[in-house]
Amino acid sequence: TKYIVPAGCPHVNGFKVDNWKQNLRVIYQCFVWSGSVESRKRKAKSCICHLCGAHLNRLHSCLYCVFFGCFTKKHIHEHAKNKRHNLAIDLLYGGIYCFVCQDYIYDKDMEQIAKEEQRKTLRSALVDCFVSCGLCDAGVGEKYSTWEPTKRELELLRHNPKRRRITTNCTIGLRGLINLGNTCFMNCIVQALTHTPLLRDFFLSDRHKCEMQSNSCLVCEMSQLFQEFYSGHRSPHIPFRLLHLVWTHARHLAGYEQQDAHEFLIAALDVLHRHCKDDNGKKANNPNNCSCIIDQIFTGGLQSDVTCQVCHGVSTTIDPFWDISLDLPGSSTPFWPLSPGGDGSTLNGESHLSGATTLTDCLRRFTRPEHLGSSAKIKCSGCHSYQESTKQLTMKKLPIVACFHLKRFEHSAKLRRKITTYVSFPLELDMTPFMASSKESRMNGQYQQSVDVFNNDNKYSLFAVVNHQGTLESGHYTTFIRQHKDQWFKCDDAIITKASIKDVLDSEGYLLFYHKQFLEYE
Amino acid sequence: MKMENMSLSGLDNTKLEALAQDIYSDLVEDACLGLCFEVHRAVKQGYFFLDDTDQESMKDFEIVDQPGVDIFGQVYNQWKNKECVCPNCNRSIAASRFAPHLEKCLGMGRNSSRIANRRIASSNNTNNKSESDQEDNDDVNDNDWSYGSEKKAKKRKSDKNPNSPRRSKSLKHKNGELSSSVNTDPYKYNYNTGINYETLGPDELRSLLTTQCGVISEHTKKMCTRSQRCPQHTDQQRRAVRVFLLGLSATSLPDSNTAVESDGYDASDGQVLMSRLQWDGSSDISPSDSASSKASTNNSDSKKPKKKKKTSLNSTGGGGGGSGSVGGSSSQGCLAGQANRKKPKLPVPPAPSIYDNLN
Numbered sequence: 001t002k003y004i005v006p007a008g009c010p011h012v013n014g015f016k017v018d019n020w021k022q023n024l025r026v027i028y029q030c031f032v033w034s035g036s037v038e039s040r041k042r043k044a045k046s047c048i049c050h051l052c053g054a055h056l057n058r059l060h061s062c063l064y065c066v067f068f069g070c071f072t073k074k075h076i077h078e079h080a081k082n083k084r085h086n087l088a089i090d091l092l093y094g095g096i097y098c099f100v101c102q103d104y105i106y107d108k109d110m111e112q113i114a115k116e117e118q119r120k121t122l123r124s125a126l127v128d129c130f131v132s133c134g135l136c137d138a139g140v141g142e143k144y145s146t147w148e149p150t151k152r153e154l155e156l157l158r159h160n161p162k163r164r165r166i167t168t169n170c171t172i173g174l175r176g177l178i179n180l181g182n183t184c185f186m187n188c189i190v191q192a193l194t195h196t197p198l199l200r201d202f203f204l205s206d207r208h209k210c211e212m213q214s215n216s217c218l219v220c221e222m223s224q225l226f227q228e229f230y231s232g233h234r235s236p237h238i239p240f241r242l243l244h245l246v247w248t249h250a251r252h253l254a255g256y257e258q259q260d261a262h263e264f265l266i267a268a269l270d271v272l273h274r275h276c277k278d279d280n281g282k283k284a285n286n287p288n289n290c291s292c293i294i295d296q297i298f299t300g301g302l303q304s305d306v307t308c309q310v311c312h313g314v315s316t317t318i319d320p321f322w323d324i325s326l327d328l329p330g331s332s333t334p335f336w337p338l339s340p341g342g343d344g345s346t347l348n349g350e351s352h353l354s355g356a357t358t359l360t361d362c363l364r365r366f367t368r369p370e371h372l373g374s375s376a377k378i379k380c381s382g383c384h385s386y387q388e389s390t391k392q393l394t395m396k397k398l399p400i401v402a403c404f405h406l407k408r409f410e411h412s413a414k415l416r417r418k419i420t421t422y423v424s425f426p427l428e429l430d431m432t433p434f435m436a437s438s439k440e441s442r443m444n445g446q447y448q449q450s451v452d453v454f455n456n457d458n459k460y461s462l463f464a465v466v467n468h469q470g471t472l473e474s475g476h477y478t479t480f481i482r483q484h485k486d487q488w489f490k491c492d493d494a495i496i497t498k499a500s501i502k503d504v505l506d507s508e509g510y511l512l513f514y515h516k517q518f519l520e521y522e
Numbered sequence: 523m524k525m526e527n528m529s530l531s532g533l534d535n536t537k538l539e540a541l542a543q544d545i546y547s548d549l550v551e552d553a554c555l556g557l558c559f560e561v562h563r564a565v566k567q568g569y570f571f572l573d574d575t576d577q578e579s580m581k582d583f584e585i586v587d588q589p590g591v592d593i594f595g596q597v598y599n600q601w602k603n604k605e606c607v608c609p610n611c612n613r614s615i616a617a618s619r620f621a622p623h624l625e626k627c628l629g630m631g632r633n634s635s636r637i638a639n640r641r642i643a644s645s646n647n648t649n650n651k652s653e654s655d656q657e658d659n660d661d662v663n664d665n666d667w668s669y670g671s672e673k674k675a676k677k678r679k680s681d682k683n684p685n686s687p688r689r690s691k692s693l694k695h696k697n698g699e700l701s702s703s704v705n706t707d708p709y710k711y712n713y714n715t716g717i718n719y720e721t722l723g724p725d726e727l728r729s730l731l732t733t734q735c736g737v738i739s740e741h742t743k744k745m746c747t748r749s750q751r752c753p754q755h756t757d758q759q760r761r762a763v764r765v766f767l768l769g770l771s772a773t774s775l776p777d778s779n780t781a782v783e784s785d786g787y788d789a790s791d792g793q794v795l796m797s798r799l800q801w802d803g804s805s806d807i808s809p810s811d812s813a814s815s816k817a818s819t820n821n822s823d824s825k826k827p828k829k830k831k832k833t834s835l836n837s838t839g840g841g842g843g844g845s846g847s848v849g850g851s852s853s854q855g856c857l858a859g860q861a862n863r864k865k866p867k868l869p870v871p872p873a874p875s876i877y878d879n880l881n
Contacts, residue, residue, distance in 0.1 A: 093559050103566075104566075105566075106563060106567060148567075149572070154568060157571075158571070161574075162579055163574070163575050164575055164576060164580055170583045170584070170585070171583045171584070171585050171593050171594055172583055176592065178601060180618065180621040181619050181620060181621035182621060183621050232583065234594040234596060236601055238604055238606050240608075240609075240620045240624075241609060243624065244608075244624060247624065247628060251630070267810070269809070269810070270809075270810035320809040321809050322810070489593065494599075494601050495592050496594070497587075498587045498593060
């Protein structure tokens, strides 16, 4: 069908006179959008049908005068006819009804006002809530609105009827990668990145505006990569340009240097971050003043507290991180066995029955207080002398995507080996016990912190696992990635196959990628 | 029904049930109404048709889950003949051999510096020697990457000169090589062919050796210009070259262990922590320093070597000068015995004396 019904109507012109905008705002503020407890009460008490007293029944307010009438019983229609007031507003959703057209109409100016008022209301509602209950730490509650195509986009879409929707049974978004000669270390990371939801959304909605003069921008290449993955092509992609760009911008990685997937990830993120501009258009050279997409997604804050054993003064520093590297049992690091139980051991549903080390164990070990010993005294500013101290690491700020690096490769003066200890990792991970804030509560005497079921801030879901098969001398990288909620796929260079959740969870694990479950809009 | 305040306390269960039911059905009705408005608007604004998709072509994209084929229904290993064009030299290269080609093309390979020197030498003699000849030779020498040459490469390893730049990489890698001693500081990486020590006087050498690795390459006879933390060479090699070049007075030179960047000891690392800046936008550390891997206590040498940093000993903990960064990033001090370089462990000097020297 090619008809286009006009969305607006000419009958609003009679309304759009004098101070109509302000009047309309007041109507939205007082009678339609209610965020705070007070406004809800006011709306409930005052908004009732003037004829029958109903407060539901699709209550409408006249736009020309103070009259409420219900739609169901046609009381608002009566009013409109009697008074020749031909516009009314639905108090539940804010839609404008024209009695001449006998339909709801969508006027651009009026909708603009409606949106603005709604935004204001939501913001103040959250402040209210925060003040009164003091519990929620949620960000500004911006209402999610779906994408609306522009006129031009509609035109284009109408001319291209072969549209495909990406359903759960669709291969679009998945693609193999040719191995360019021992480049599986790069391929495995590319697969993880192209299946990072936020990153994907950023690039597919064309958010990168390139300001680099040459065409050596890695972010542009990344954008191109997403286009390739969503092109519908079935033959594997050849990422030669990507390799060239990464080697050009991260020389330490190139050629005969190390070919480690973790190294590649950090180097790639670094180059991407450098090539992104932050919102102010300045070159983002300072890692801590950047709001580029890489930092928004991957950067977390690691807090290090050094406590003097004598005066108990604490020196705190916070450093940014893109990944958490965890030592494993079987390495020559002092580690195991951990004391059984303690916080977090049953939190993530990992089984200790088999005696296998869990990711949570590794995190507990990572965040344990550590006595530094008499050979490592620090100069305490409180005591003005060298004292023994303990150090503890916790997460100050969690990134949206948390990457855990299991340190399986040991290179010491004496030996080089791969630690193949099985580490069990969960599909869902709660990072609460490892937060700096949790540590503070523990220190304040609140031990056995009960899990706050409603605090969703620290909950993560696994979405990619990079594995290394083989020995230190010769090995191969593959990646499991998650698509469409619960489908997993194995990416082995050019070959993409379906995998089961069991395949994923039974795998050895080298790099584990977790994504925050709940995101606040800003 | 007028809106009025109502107390729930006096009501029995039936009444409460009825109320709950009322509220529930109101909510459902409201939700349905909302959906109606959405559809209504989509139709009126003209974008309702977007919901329609082309079912026929959708079938082409269904996931295949059969043995022997990938999700696209394709048989494995049919991609041998893929080619690509090198962005550097514009030649058409087989995709599966692109990486080794690029390594040479960008002048980063093991043989590249030797070949580059040869090229320079020969171009000084004969100006009309074509470059393409050299390139072909490169390819012939390209046995780093082919799978079959593993044995050959291993043999070469054993008679390699300990001073060659590849000393620390004696193991041949295949696909997945594993992280050890890489300098992760992309800002600092300075790849050049090195300095000829024969052209320098003793004073120049002395000052050079305070900041650079200096190990002489057997191939090029040049000194390594990387930092004293250079992962390609060991501290033993560095000491040896200093003795060689400066004689006995070499022992008076600051050893890399007690030099400004003395981060090999727990004590100094503690200093760094105390004097580092707070992270409110002023940390010098970039996330690419892999902060967590350095911060975590470990006595294994499983991570990268430290980058060059200056420690300033500040008695005002927390705020002061902090560790300056060289080249834009500084490494985080780690309190563990940071024995993650390939060097023999030296005895820990008494703490106060090191700090007196530093600065």
